[in-house]
Amino acid sequence: MANIFESKGENHILKDERFLYPEFVPEQLPFRDKEIGEMVFALKPATLGKKPTTLFLTGVPGTGKTVSSKHVLNELGEYSDRTKCLYINCFEFNSKHSILSKATNFLGYAVPTRGLSTEEIFERFVAVTKSKENIPIFIFDEAEQLLKQEDTKDLLYDLSRMGERHKVFIGLVFISNDNFFLSLLDDRVRSSMQASTINFEKYSSLQLKDILKERAKYAFFDNALEDEVIPLAAAHASKEGDARVAIDVLLKAARLAENENSKKVKVAHVRKAFMKEKVVKQELSSNLSKQEQLILDFVKNNEVTAGEIYLALGKDFAERTLRKAINDLEDKKLISAKKVKKGKGVTRVISKVKKS
Ligand SMILES: Nc1ncnc2c1ncn2[C@@H]1O[C@H](COP(=O)(O)OP(=O)(O)OP(=O)(O)O)[C@@H](O)[C@H]1O
Ligand SMILES: [Mg+2]
Known part of the structure; x- marks a missing residue:
């Protein structure tokens, strides 16, 4: 008997479905010329050794913020050796320590995986930025995550003061679909960033x-x-x-x-x-999303890690969706998510919030 996974016949439809995957970055991005042009305008000074303009990219989901910035990053990398551009997803890299390690590694200083405090890594980060000719540009996607913890808020403050305090130029691009992102930013951070905003329309x-x-x-x-x-x-x-x-x-x-x-x-x-x-x-x-409800049912009265939730529900939902649901449940104060060290990284341990 044929295996149950075997195809029934020849395929005449999909030549290469990878072109439809969300992570694919097409060469052509129709209707985003203006937004891409504005990004180029803001970042181009970096290719001439000058200070780039900080950018905020806002707009509702699916309007091309991530893909446009990745496209710009690719083009910039091809065009100029005077900049180095790094994309950081703040869901994935969500602590000051992990972001600075990644950035410092990227700039060419190998950060040991253990043993350095966040302050020490920051010093290395500043030193390596100063020692290099090229101007680094950091794209922080899902940047509203940076406002959820004190240490990442701190990082925003430090990054916004790099020019003033350490006499180095860095490029910063923050992407968020959260309308409140800008209003939640600390005034001190906002004013020293002197950012331009590009809004991506539906x-x-x-x-x-x-x-x-x-x-x-x-x-x-x-x-x-x-x-x-x-x-x-x-x-x-x-x-x-x-x-x-x-x-x-x-x-x-x-x-x-x-x-x-x-x-x-x-x-x-x-x-x-x-x-x-x-x-x-x-x-x-309804009040809770399906994912949120499923996560609550899965957690019951136990402590589970985010990884266990992805494993259990990952066949039905993308990890991104689950991560968002966990954050939303936390915002609704229905669960608490404690960060704990696990191996080289950090994992979130999730438990229900007890109602008094
Ligand atoms: N102009 C475009 N041309 C071709 N594909 C596009 C265009 N705009 C968006 N897409 C595609 O639509 C999907 C969603 O775009 P993207 O991930 O950039 O959205 P986003 O604005 O970052 O959304 P979110 O706020 O949810 O992160 C991706 O697969 C992307 O490749
Ligand atoms: Mg996006």
Whole structure:
């Protein structure tokens, strides 16, 4: 008997689905010329040995903030040796210590994995920045995470004062979809940063259509999509203006079509892909999201690590989604998440908050 994983037939649909993955950085980013141009304008001085402008990139989810900044980072790396540009996701690197270690390593000073205090690493960081000709640029994505702890707030303060205190230029780009991010920033930090803000607007249905067409060119075989597939996926995502939703629906529909051994992706497949999303969305509209509820059920009265939650629920939800749900539960004061050392890194130990 055939193995249950074996495909039923030949695939005529997806040529290379990686072009639809969220982490893929396309060469063309339609409708983001203006935003990318503004980023170039702010960062270009660094390529001439001058002080770049600090940037805040804001806008609702799926509007291309991350992908545009990665695109700029790639281009900058190709264009100039006078800058070194590092992307940091603040969910992943969420302590002053871990961020400074990464940054210092990146600049060419190998930080030993243990033994140095945060202050010592900061000294190395300043020293290595001073000793190099090139101007480092740091992109902090999901930057609202930096406001959650005192030590990372401290880091923001220190970074904002690098020019004044240590006479070095660094480039800073902060990305956040949290509207409150800017207002929550300490006044002292904000004023010494003298930042420019670039707001990424929601995409319209028409724009999403063009974005999907562009991505589809590389992901699909010719004529693999029924005419109405892209307009429907675009219309579906246009309420939130979220390109991630649009691309994800297209990939889900394509996989459903392949699974049915269909020659083309049809409107019916797109509708089926919506249904899969809807189940999750409906529960999102109640007080707790589905993920949040599942996490609470999983934690019960125990202490569990974030890693255990990812393992248990990871087959149904992306780790990013789960991380966000854990943070939201913490904000709602339903769980507490203590950071503890584990091996070389830090893990969060999660338990329910006892109601008195
Ligand atoms: N103009 C565009 N052209 C092609 N793909 C795009 C464009 N804008 C966004 N995308 C794609 O949409 C998805 C979401 O974009 P991105 O991750 O940059 O959103 P974001 O603004 O950072 O969202 P969040 O606030 O949730 O982090 C990614 O797969 C990205 O490649
Ligand atoms: Mg992003």
